[in-house]
Amino acid sequence: MILDKLQNASRYYSLHPLFEKAFRFLQESDLTTLPIGQQAIEGRDLFAIISEGTGVPEKAAKLEVHRKYIDIQYVISGTDHMGWKDLAICSEPNDPYTEERDAAFFPDKTSNWFDVPAGLFTIFYPDDAHAAMATEESVRKVVLKIAVEAAG
Template identity: 40%
Template structure:
């Protein structure tokens, strides 16, 4: 997992060949005015989704993992808290892995919580169980899906 400010994104370009393209896309956007929807930047290998959704309480938020994609999550409207736990500690799957949607939810409790602000981002790799959208009210965020290579 990585947590940092968007101004430091170049530090992480070497972690994946598509990270530069992902963050370059974000730099070209007026993030405050970006409209909800999905964009494919590099076919199924690099996808951007902007969503507006209701935040959850810690007890409502489920840890999730992805096997095929790395998540880059960027809050736009307000701060967002995430639960986190190493996937090696996740034992209580809700329904098993959904290969079509590349997601598996868990009833396990996160080992830690952290909060990021607009202008910051979190990168979750397949080994990072994460429970997003913890907070109050409605939020708007960007999720970039980067295919594992």
């Protein structure tokens, strides 16, 4: 898991062949006016999901993991309250992985909570169980989905 500000994005370009393109999308798009929903960037290898709204209380947040995609979650406005736990120490999922949604959900709770204010991003890899939107504040954000094994 990584937490940083967008100004430092170039530090992460070498971690994945599509990270530079992903971060350029964040830096060059007018994220405040993009419509809610999915935005194609590089086919199914890289796409964005723009959302806006309130989340859930921390006690109701669910830890999730993905297998096919890495998440870069960038907060446009508001503050997202997120949780993290190493997948290796999570119990069995109570909502098992399905390929259609590329997610499994866990009954575990974490004590690793942190705030992600506007201008910051997180990177969650497949071994990072994470809970986002554990806030009742209004948040506008973009989640970039980057295929772990990009076709390109």
